[in-house]
Amino acid sequence: MINGVRVVWGNWQRTIDRYAVIIYQAINGGGGPSPALALAAAGGVPHQRAATPPGGAPPPVADDGFLWAVPKYRRSVERRMMRRYGAESWPNGRKLIKPKNNLIFCLKCGSHYLPGMLCMTCYNRVKSETEELQKAVAQQQGLTPPDREVAIVYRGEREAIDDQQAKAVRLVELPKERPRWFSKNLMQRTTTPVATETAPVKPSDLG
Amino acid sequence: MTSQLGRLIPQLRIPVQPKYRPLRNVEGSYGRLKNLRSTVTALVRDERVEMQYIRLDEARGYAERLIHDAILHGDRDTHTMDMANFWLTEKQLIHKLFKVLAPRYAEHRSSFTSLYKLPPAYRENDKGAPRGVLELKGNPFPPLRDGSTDRKHLLHNVLLDEARRQYRHKKYQQLAAEARAALADSSAEPPRRPSGD
Ligand SMILES: [Zn+2]
Numbered sequence: 001m002i003n004g005v006r007v008v009w010g011n012w013q014r015t016i017d018r019y020a021v022i023i024y025q026a027i028n029g030g031g032g033p034s035p036a037l038a039l040a041a042a043g044g045v046p047h048q049r050a051a052t053p054p055g056g057a058p059p060p061v062a063d064d065g066f067l068w069a070v071p072k073y074r075r076s077v078e079r080r081m082m083r084r085y086g087a088e089s090w091p092n093g094r095k096l097i098k099p100k101n102n103l104i105f106c107l108k109c110g111s112h113y114l115p116g117m118l119c120m121t122c123y124n125r126v127k128s129e130t131e132e133l134q135k136a137v138a139q140q141q142g143l144t145p146p147d148r149e150v151a152i153v154y155r156g157e158r159e160a161i162d163d164q165q166a167k168a169v170r171l172v173e174l175p176k177e178r179p180r181w182f183s184k185n186l187m188q189r190t191t192t193p194v195a196t197e198t199a200p201v202k203p204s205d206l207g
Numbered sequence: 208m209t210s211q212l213g214r215l216i217p218q219l220r221i222p223v224q225p226k227y228r229p230l231r232n233v234e235g236s237y238g239r240l241k242n243l244r245s246t247v248t249a250l251v252r253d254e255r256v257e258m259q260y261i262r263l264d265e266a267r268g269y270a271e272r273l274i275h276d277a278i279l280h281g282d283r284d285t286h287t288m289d290m291a292n293f294w295l296t297e298k299q300l301i302h303k304l305f306k307v308l309a310p311r312y313a314e315h316r317s318s319f320t321s322l323y324k325l326p327p328a329y330r331e332n333d334k335g336a337p338r339g340v341l342e343l344k345g346n347p348f349p350p351l352r353d354g355s356t357d358r359k360h361l362l363h364n365v366l367l368d369e370a371r372r373q374y375r376h377k378k379y380q381q382l383a384a385e386a387r388a389a390l391a392d393s394s395a396e397p398p399r400r401p402s403g404d
Contacts, residue, residue: 105361106360107358107360107361108360109360110360110361110362113326114326116324117323117324117325117326118323118324118325118326118340118351118352120325120326122351123325123340123351126348126349126350126351127257129348129349130255130348130349133347133348134253134254134255134348137347138252138253143299144299145299145301145302145303145306146299146300146302146303146306146307147302147303147306147307148306148307149307149311149347150347151347152347152348172347179349181349182349
């Protein structure tokens with residue numbers, strides 16, 4: 001921090017020195033950038049002044065044309081920080097990080113989300129499954145023109161569909177079981193079998 | 208009369224912005240159309256797409272209009288076929304539009320698509336546009352938002368479940384202790400039957 005301040009101060013001092021030299025040269029009509037040039041760079045300049053010979057009468061003391069479009073005063077740290085991060089007194093507390101008080105929680109997974117939007121936890125789960133299914137459908141479909149509805153068939157579900165139904169749709173079979181959370185009917189049991197065999201583990205290293 | 212006329216005129220069943228979205232593009236308005244066209248094609252092909260929200264919202268109207276035209280006029284109509292040819296860059300999807308989507312939505316009385324908003328991604332210096340999901344109704348994928356009333360993950364339900372479990376556990380232990388005491392009495396009568404909780 002102190003180092004930074006020192007560097008900033010050093011830069012500032014050098015700038016001041018440079019301007020002091022320019023002003024001194026302008027007053028004395030010495031070498032370096034001629035005052036006419038400096039003034040021309042600063043904006044509209046009367047022609048008489050540009051025509052002043054270098055050895056002639058010194059030009060009037062540098063007017064405010066010299067320091068146009070540069071900061072006139074140093075911006076205090078407080079001001080700088082306020083501009084950077086905003087303040088309570090600003091309209092709508094602009095730039096400040098404000099807490100959201102309108103979050104609601106998902107009835108399915110319990111995580112928070114913004115009203116009117118999707119719960120990201122549930123959406124990510126659905127998204128990964130959807131991408132897998134889309135890939136399977138695209139692979140099965142290829143470039144053939146789709147002429148029937150697509151039906152997703154997970155492992156162990158093919159038997160439940162009779163041939164007449166199977167002909168009306170395009171079956172896309174997946175070599176995995178239907179996810180527990182993706183049930184066609186909420187009252188219907190999913191095909192995922194419940195683990196019946198359990199192996200008790202005896203505790204060891206108790207002595 | 209009005210109802211008959213309403214059937215003839217394709218109408219959008221979605222809220223439409225009063226002004227079209229500019230969707231800036233280096234190629235100008237043609238680039239905008241090209242983007243929208245690829246979005247509509249992706250929607251018809253994949254039935255569910257995730258993208259910038261405004262782009263989806265803009266493409267949604269074109270997709271709805273295309274499907275509605277396909278339902279109303281069928282594949283014999285030149286204008287409808289031209290539109291399908293323009294909006295679907297993958298030509299095998301024209302079959303899908305007339306053979307799959309038109310029959311699917313023939314009896315629908317609401318919009319054919321649903322649009323969802325995704326929350327902003329909280330990344331550092333995030334300047335990304337808000338995103339959304341657009342899907343065709345009746346797709347075979349897991350639902351994005353189902354009306355299930357499963358509330359067992361709510362915090363108070365989790366706590367209540369745990370309290371109930373502990374209460375039951377305590378009750379069983381008490382009953383077991385009573386039964387053990389009754390056995391210890393070594394009387395001939397069998398141990399008292401637990402009477403539930
Ligand atoms: Zn959720």
